[in-house]
Amino acid sequence: MIKLSTILTSLFYLLPIYIFLIAPALRQFFPEESHTFDPDEDTVDLEGPILNDTILSLDDGITVTCPPDTYRVQILRHNPLVIYIEDFLSDSEADHLVKLSENSYTPSIIYDGTTEKIDPTTRLSDRALLPRDTTVRCLEARAKAFQGWRPHLYIERMWAQRYNASGHYRHHYDWAGSSARGGDRASTFMVYLGDECRGGGTNFPRFKRPRDERWCRFVECEGEHEGVTFRPVKGNAIFWENLRPDGTGYPETWHAAFPVTEGTKVGLNIWSWYQPPRRR
Ligand SMILES: *[C@@H]1O[C@H](CO)[C@@H](O)[C@H](O)[C@H]1NC(C)=O
Numbered sequence: 001m002i003k004l005s006t007i008l009t010s011l012f013y014l015l016p017i018y019i020f021l022i023a024p025a026l027r028q029f030f031p032e033e034s035h036t037f038d039p040d041e042d043t044v045d046l047e048g049p050i051l052n053d054t055i056l057s058l059d060d061g062i063t064v065t066c067p068p069d070t071y072r073v074q075i076l077r078h079n080p081l082v083i084y085i086e087d088f089l090s091d092s093e094a095d096h097l098v099k100l101s102e103n104s105y106t107p108s109i110i111y112d113g114t115t116e117k118i119d120p121t122t123r124l125s126d127r128a129l130l131p132r133d134t135t136v137r138c139l140e141a142r143a144k145a146f147q148g149w150r151p152h153l154y155i156e157r158m159w160a161q162r163y164n165a166s167g168h169y170r171h172h173y174d175w176a177g178s179s180a181r182g183g184d185r186a187s188t189f190m191v192y193l194g195d196e197c198r199g200g201g202t203n204f205p206r207f208k209r210p211r212d213e214r215w216c217r218f219v220e221c222e223g224e225h226e227g228v229t230f231r232p233v234k235g236n237a238i239f240w241e242n243l244r245p246d247g248t249g250y251p252e253t254w255h256a257a258f259p260v261t262e263g264t265k266v267g268l269n270i271w272s273w274y275q276p277p278r279r280r
């Protein structure tokens, strides 16, 4: 009969052998799928993105001629990288997109990881899917170029967001922190299309306020609010990275749309979806 102590003794010796010899050998022969960002990674994206063109602005062979870029940039901070962009859209582009969205607004939804629902205490605004006309396609191209045409990055279909008085969006992340949906939002451009409002700032409570008062053109330099609050300025945009190089989300990107107290704010989200390459 085998004694319990004999079993325990064998385990004592076998466990290290497994951990230090067998497991590494297995990893060598059966590598796990890589989910890290590596722009130079030369794996082929075998099947293209999992998500289809109801969610992503996929290449459909249509090419457009776009005006030259005329925006100016300031880096606000690193890790996560946050860049303020002046005149990302011209006035006429912003006006055009507002007009393009006008007849297709529906209540905004939130996604809690499993289902999509309407919840005015968390988010009160209306949203409109923008058809991919020339202006929208040029904006897709601008957003990709801004990010150095990073591989495996897809621009999501763009939605205009309209906030009436009392419209808001409570603090949240744009990233999910997992590739459960076949990818995650690597970066966000928060673009202001219409700024005829009071309130409605975009607040990042975990960012440190910039010291130089030249920033006061774009961020609230007075007031009680925590962190950095960007004022809505038509045509301007905030760009930030949501994901670390290893694909986990930055907790610093926790942000909110403060309530509009008067008038209407129109915003535009440009999300870049990172879809890790899959290997056969
Ligand atoms: C695209 O995906 C959505 C769900 O994400 C699905 O409802 C729709 O049927 C799909 N369309 C096509 C053409 O596959």
Ligand SMILES: *[C@@H]1O[C@H](CO)[C@@H](O)[C@H](O)[C@H]1NC(C)=O
Binding pocket: 124, 125, 126, 164, 167
């Ligand atoms: C915002 O105002 C428009 C126009 O008056 C209205 O149709 C829409 O329902 C309002 N949206 C919200 C969320 O209150």
